[in-house]
Amino acid sequence: MTTFTPSRTLRLVAAASSGYRRVFATSRVAPLLSRPNPVRHTGFDLDLTVERVEPEAEDVVGVTLAGPSGADLPSWIPGAHLDLFLTSGRQRQYSLCGDPADRRTYRIAVRRIGDGSREVHGLERGQVVRVRGPRNAFPLVCADSYLFVAGGIGITPILPMVQACRRRGASWRLVYLGRSRASMPFLDSLGEADIRPDDEYGLPDIADILPLASRGAAVYLCGPPALGEGARGMLREINPDASLHTERFSPLPVTGGEPFDVRLARSGATVRVGADESALAAIRRELPGVAYSCQQGFCGTCRVRVLDGEVDHRDRTLTDRERADSMLVCVSRSTSSSLVIDL
Structure with a gap:
């Protein structure tokens, strides 16, 4: 992957998008938005340099990231997050907590509560990390x-x-x-x-x-x-x-769930999904390294191709066309007794 350097066309598009957001934020349409629009599985992949790692509270560090070339980073609005790709292969999401007006850096803060967060606490100045985003499933709507x-x-x-x-x-x-x-x-x-x-x-x-x-x-x-x-x-x-x-910072609870089987076509293994657990949790017992991130059905990281079976789609991001042959295993389930997926 190459270092992010926005083209002239991309800068013009970003400027137009920024102008649209300013007009929209002051319109009377915005207060009608009681729920955020679904997050699409898109976004820039960037290699960023750790500029600072500093304590913010007990077991919390703030991490400031900057583009290696010093170029402006993609814009964001309050509520946005980054997907951070860690050395171990884990992918985790962290909310941006800096100033959207600062286009040179991104800032996140991470509490030490698990393996992924411990990796973030171990980051050092000058280290290069890969991120995807910014993306937003928690935007600030216009209100009185x-x-x-x-x-x-x-x-x-x-x-x-x-x-x-x-x-x-x-x-x-x-x-x-x-x-x-x-x-x-x-x-x-x-x-x-x-x-x-x-x-x-x-x-x-x-x-x-x-x-x-x-x-x-x-x-x-x-x-x-x-x-x-x-x-x-x-x-x-x-x-x-x-x-x-x-x-949320944790998976959604499973409601109205029925047990079903998931056959992993590549390995030939079959896993049983309990009524109160996600397909992702069951799959991870067999494939601990399977990709996932938000566990809430909006980021698209855990999307897999469905080879056979009927899916109970519970995500917030796939289009009808994408749902024809794919599912997000973090939230979606099966309406049939079994599914076959491309894993």
Whole structure:
């Protein structure tokens, strides 16, 4: 792969796209978007250089990435993420938490919670890493007011959203939750945020937080799955004109699942998918190195070709044409007793 150097045509397209976003963000159409558009399996593949690795909180490091040539990087809007390809072959997604106006660098922050994050913590200045993106399944819609609720490392996509609201003069409120102040990154960057560490305020209850949203507000919630349990139904009852926007850091729970078999055509192995597990989880017992990333059906990394069987498509990204012969094994299942896939 070659170093990213945008052509004149690409720069013109990017400029036109940027102008469109500015017009769209101030239109009255934007508030109607209560859900993000599906993320397409596209994006730039870039080789970027690690410019800085610095501590942001307990077990959290911030990583600043720059293009080797110093050229402008592809633009992004708050809520966007990068796919980071690690030396081990793992692919992980991390929200951009820097300034979208800074076209020279990308910034992510990563908490040490697994093998992938440990690799990121081990990155060194000058090291070259491959990324894909930026892509966005969590965009900031236009609204009259906002309530942001961030739990722990969930502050990363929320931080540029707050900065955007400040610049636009929009009405906003941020409730930031975490185990302790020492574990919560970017506290010094938040100013008037409502900071509620567990060791000072006790365990959070979303029922106490959602009423803080103004009527018709856009409510953004990012953090551990437990934080958002029941939030949508609760918000619908207390503030029916509000919209809820969420991003998860873990796979979606399997609902309405039935067990089925998946035969891996290349190896000849057959794996049993339990009613409460994803096809990806079952396949990984046989093929631990199978590619995946978001585990929520929007990035397209785990797409495989289906050779036989009927698919229960539960993704947010494949077109009808793509669904004719493919599936995303992280979320989609089978409506037949078995599937045959090209793995």
